[in-house]
Amino acid sequence: MQQYTNEFLYELIHSTIKATGLTIMLKEDHSGVNMSYNFITNVVSFDAKRLVEAAGELSSIPFDQYVKTITLHELGHALDRPALDASLDRTLDYFDMRDQYSTKEIFKNPDLLGMIIEEHQMNIVFEETAWANAENLNQKLQIIDQKSFELIKKQSLSTYIRNYEEDLSAYKQLLEQTELLPA
Template sequence: MQQYTNQYLKEIIHSTILATGMNIELKQDYTGVNMSYNFITHIVSFDAKRLVEAAAEFSNMIPLEIYINALTLHELGHALDRPALQASLPRTIDFFEMRNENSLNEIYNTPSLLSMIIEEHIMNIAFEETAWFNAEILNNKLQLVNIDMFEKIKNHSLSSYLNNYREDLALFKKIQDEAELLPA
């Protein structure tokens, strides 16, 4: 894959933000997450290296610029859902505290703790689906990404959330079934 400069990637993202007319700050970071929206600071951030890697991992031949346009619209879709994200903060803090207070082994072997992980998955999936719904509205208005490519990127993005949820849900059901078999 050809080399892309950080400035070039930033220009693609910035031009997409400008096209929507939304007033959101853009910041480069080095978190290993290709793009994200921080609802507290109202900032879209991107990791240039991970963004290029993620686009290269995409199994279908989609130009990097189109991939970035779609992801930017998705992050802006989160921004449009900011009031709901802000309202979720107390529960998000509960999830964070639960993870800090318990080991992974405890979490994944205790039904009440694992049920919180399932709840968190459901909440995150709802936010992701809403962001993609909002992104689709923006894309329909701006016509930045071909609808077939948009759907492929959306489905690929959502699949990681859905796969993690399904894995944890299967484990949760297994633990519940095992608990029912134990004598009272």
């Protein structure tokens, strides 16, 4: 996978965006996240190194198909921009809470951990909506075969769901512990 230059990736992603007819800016970053959509700036960004690594995790899928699918997914977020905009105040609440409390403090406080659970649930809805939008784009444009699309979607969503389930388990345990404590 080392043969994929940053320029090649930029052009592959840009050509996919262009094929959809959407006017979204594209930039490279070094965030450690393969691709993301910033709804405030209306920019899709990619980390070339992480994108190549992430594609390698699904070696059965051709590299260009992986990149195009993830690009469609990020464009799916762009199509959901009004809902993302509407979530801004609550999203800022989550960021503020994380700035004020350590992870250890959050995982000892049911109210704070409850906010993390709420954030997970909100993010999963956004992810599912982005994937539904990406599927609609793909059905119109026929960029990715359905089998590859579904494999990439499943792998991508599994990360969000696994993190949610781990935190939900910790939240349930915390609630049980706090209910057992004398008042």
